[in-house]
Amino acid sequence: MPQQVPSVSVDQLPDGATVLDVREPDEWAAGHAPDALHIPMGDLAARLDELPADGNVYVVCRSGGRSARATAYLNANGWEATNVDGGMKSWHAAGRPMVSDPPGTEPEVI
Incomplete structure (x- = not known):
């Protein structure tokens, strides 16, 4: 049974939440939350020093699976992390702002 997070x-x-996007670079480039921190899941263990030391981190991926695993990992290593249900697919469906790289292209969730 999957671990509950x-x-x-x-x-x-919450407003001003720290959002950590753990998707791959091509997914991030296609569309992401404007102020999110991008650390692909495979790089997370090596880049923990980039996360805020205090406060909750809200973890997002495409649909919620990878972010749930990253949330469990972060919580096991001393962070307060919360998974964002439905990931960027839910973010986009809720009409939340998104940006893409390069700027000027229409953001999308891939």
């Missing part, structure tokens, strides 16, 4: 829906994210 703390989760919130997109509409429950």
Whole structure:
């Protein structure tokens, strides 16, 4: 059975939340939250020093699977992390702002 992790829906994210996007670079470039921190899941263990030392980190991926695993990992290593249910697919469906790289292209969730 999958490990249960703390989760919130997109509409429950607090204002000014630290959002950590653990998707791959091509997914990030296609469309992401404007102020999110991008650390691909495979790089997370080596880049923990880039995360805020205090406060909750809200972890997002495409649909919630990878971010749930990253959330469990972070919580096991001393962070307060919460998974964002439904990931960027839910973010986009909720009409939350998104940006893409390069700027000027229409953001999308891939």
